[in-house]
Amino acid sequence: AQSVTQLGSHVSVSEGALVLLRCNYSSSVPPYLFWYVQYPNQGLQLLLKYTSAATLVKGINGFEAEFKKSETSFHLTKPSAHMSDAAEYFCAVSEGGGFKTIFGAGTRLFVKA
C-alpha cells in the first residue's frame, strides 16, 4: 500500500531564502506524486504533479520538485521564499487501480521578513 511521509511539521525560512520541504513515499508500483498547497480557510490547490515524464517537475509560483527513485523522495524546493508562500504544503501519492490519492501530514511553512 502506498504512503507518504513529510519530514518536519513546521519549517521556517527568511524571505529570500531557499525553501526545502521534504517528502518520502512508499509505493509498490511507479507512483504518481503531487504537491498541493493550502492557504488559510481554503481548500487544497495543486502545485505540481509527477507522472514519470521528467524527474524534475516545475510547478506554479516558482516551485519545483525532483523525483528520486533511489531515495523514494519527492522534495519540494523554491530558490527564494516570498511572504505569500506562507501556507501548508501537502505531498500526495497515488497509484493504479482507482488512483486513490493519499496525503502526507502536511508541512506548515512560515516565512519571516
Next chain:
Amino acid sequence: DAGVIQSPRHEVTEMGQEVTLRCKPISGHNSLFWYRQTMMRGLELLIYFNNNVPIDDSGMPEDRFSAKMPNASFSTLKIQPSEPRDSAVYFCASSWDHLTTNEKLFFGSGTQLSVL
C-alpha cells in the same frame, strides 16, 4: 467555472444531532472524493465515487457516516448521530475520470464542523 461548491461553510451542532454536508462537483468531472482534515490525523480519504458509484469507502470511520451521490452534480455526507470527535473540516474534491487517468483533484473550500 464556479469550482467545487460545498455547503454549509460552517456547521455547529449538538452531540446526537444529524449533520448533512453537501457538495456540488465541477461540471463534467465524474470522480468525487470526501476528505476529513484534523490536526491529529491530517487529511483522511473517507470515500471516493466514480460515475456516481462508490468505489472505495474503506476510510469511512463507522456506520454513523454515510455518503450518497444521487447524480453527477450532487453528493452528501451524513453523520447520524454526530459526536464531538467528528469535529473537523470536511473537504469535497472532484476530478475527471480518476479511475483511469489520475488527474489532479479540485478541492472545495470545506465545511468546518463543530459538534458540541
